Amino acid sequence: MNSTPVDDKVLRGVLDRWKAAVHAHEPARVAAEFTEDAIFQGLHPYTVGRQGVADYYASQPLGMTAEYRILETRRLADNVVLGYLSVDFSFTDRPALTVSLSVLVKQSPDGDQISHYQVSRLN
Template identity: 40%
Template sequence: MSHPLHDVLTRWKDAFDHHRPDVMAELFTPDALFQGFGPVPTVGRESVRSYYAAVAPDRRADVTVLHTYALGESVAGGFADVTFSDPAGWEAKVHLSLVLRRDENDWKIRQYHVSRTAPED
């Protein structure tokens, strides 16, 4: 059985690459803490949906899982390197950390935080 982080990030990447902000929001818990590129952390699915709706639809994400962990049967998480890019050559490399919580039989993102690894060009 693979770690839940792999499954969640596979679904996250698919929704991101196909610019589906509603699907993205459903990957998060209703009370998720979210820190994207913006300077202020936000809370909740609606803020996640709004954030991803504002992302250019031609952007893609390349994800490499670096580390996973589990705390009991209902909490897991880990770290990944993500490179966001677009066809014009824009690129942003980040570290992504996630905390996941199992809600019934599905894993959801409870906490999401990115930090840039290099300045934006």
């Protein structure tokens, strides 16, 4: 893994909040982890902005959980960290779904947020 402890900490800070909001099924709280102009690509057509993120997570089933593992990180700029992850989404009524996730986290004095989110199914 090409990663630094500082970059991992940045990603984990945002992703742990994202994960907690996903587990609580609180779409507005999930969306708050994204920048206002975030590009979001789940497994449906992409959206731009927090409302699209909130709508996407509102459509997810109750009981869905997410467990992530950081595979790679890169510092792209002083205030931008790229993360490449494996994420297992688990459900109460069907098998888990494993996806690859790329995120760009923008650091700011007001708090770190996701500015780009791209999910891929590789299998």
